[in-house]
Amino acid sequence: EAQVTQNPRYLITVTGKKLTVTCSQNMNHEYMSWYRQDPGLGLRQIYYSMNVEVTDKGDVPEGYKVSRKEKRNFPLILESPSPNQTSLYFCASSLGPGQPQHFGDGTRLSIL
Amino acid sequence: GQQLNQSPQSMFIQEGEDVSMNCTSSSIFNTWLWYKQDPGEGPVLLIALYKAGELTSNGRLTAQFGITRKDSFLNISASIPSDVGIYFCAGQRSYQLTFGKGTKLSVIP
Numbered sequence: 001e002a003q004v005t006q007n008p009r010y011l012i013t014v015t016g017k018k019l020t021v022t023c024s025q026n027m028n029h030e031y032m033s034w035y036r037q038d039p040g041l042g043l044r045q046i047y048y049s050m051n052v053e054v055t056d057k058g059d060v061p062e063g064y065k066v067s068r069k070e071k072r073n074f075p076l077i078l079e080s081p082s083p084n085q086t087s088l089y090f091c092a093s094s095l096g097p098g099q100p101q102h103f104g105d106g107t108r109l110s111i112l
Numbered sequence: 113g114q115q116l117n118q119s120p121q122s123m124f125i126q127e128g129e130d131v132s133m134n135c136t137s138s139s140i141f142n143t144w145l146w147y148k149q150d151p152g153e154g155p156v157l158l159i160a161l162y163k164a165g166e167l168t169s170n171g172r173l174t175a176q177f178g179i180t181r182k183d184s185f186l187n188i189s190a191s192i193p194s195d196v197g198i199y200f201c202a203g204q205r206s207y208q209l210t211f212g213k214g215t216k217l218s219v220i221p
Contacts, residue, residue, distance in 0.1 A: 004154075031207060042200065042213040043155070050207055058208070090154050097206040098143050098162070103154030 002027045004104035006091050012110040013081060021076045021107050023091030031094045032074035033058070033101065034066065036087040043090065049074055050097075081111045118201050118212025125191055126220050133199060133215040134185040141203030141210075144177050144184040149198045149214075158199075159186070191219050 004025045013019055025032065033048035035058075045058030049068040063085055065077040074093075078085060088108050092101040118135045125131055135144070143162055147155035159170050161177035161184060168175055174187045184201055196219050201212040 033207075033209070035211075040213065043202075043211040045209060048207055056207070059210075092154075092209075098204060100143075100145055100157045100160045101204075101209060102157065103147075105152075105154045 002102070004091055004093050004102055006089075006104040006107045008107060009105065010108050012112065014112050015082055016080050019078050019081060019109075021078075021089060021091075021109070023074045023076065023104060024072050025074075025091075025093040025102075026072065027093060027095075027102070028071065029093035029102075030071070030096050031099070031101070032068065033092045034064070034074070034076045035090045035092065036060065036085075037090060037106075038087050046076070046089075078109075081109075083111050085109065086111045116201060116203055116210055116212040118215055120215055121213070122216040122218070124218045124220060127191060127193060129191055131188040131191055131195070131217065132185060133201075134183065135201035135203070135212045136183040137203055137210075138182070139203070139205075140181040141205050142181075143204040144175070145202040145204060145209075146173075146175050146184070146186045147200045147202060149200065151197075155200055188217075191217075193219050193221055195219050 007022045034046040035043040037043045044060045047066040049055040091104045094101040146158045149155045159175040166177040172189045198214045
């Protein structure tokens with residue numbers, strides 16, 4: 001089954017403790033992206049990747065890092081999480097530019 | 113970042129009624145997409161539009177890509193209870209996807 005898988009689905013942690021949210025897709029998609037969803041603000045793009053080793057900033061990249069060492073994986077890294085990064089995060093992938101993106105089921109992060 | 117204006121923000125309708133929602137932007141997009149999000153899940157693609165003026169249907173859903181490439185609408189005909197959820201429009205240009213803030217749909221049986 002074609003899918004985008006995120007882990008963990010839920011995480012409660014404390015300020016400053018590094019964390020990584022993993023994202024994996026099994027569709028051989030070139031493009032992957034991370035979004036955060038906040039009440040009243042909708043989904044905002046954090047980072048995206050056009051292919052292996054090629055990444056770029058979205059609208060809200062501050063406080064986040066990403067890497068794309070393999071085509072199927074696109075982890076989101078919070079080096080020093082802060083409470084304003086408490087949010088619902090989604091990973092998405094697509095075949096390429098202009099192609100519809102398919103989303104994972106989300107990761108709810110709470111930073112205390 | 114760019115902004116998409118999606119309206120209405122929320123709506124309550126009777127089962128069987130038709131629904132219409134729209135998105136406008138100050139920028140041109142090459143692709144318009146409509147997603148639906150159920151609680152606890154990620155957005156699911158409903159309809160993708162690739163050409164200005166394109167009108168596309170998916171069952172009871174119909175969406176159009178505006179001629180100016182700055183707007184799109186989604187219609188749902190004969191609503192049913194499972195249509196409840198949040199509907200998002202999204203404008204895509206190359207690798208960047210910009211979302212509207214969503215329309216929360218409630219259907220009264």
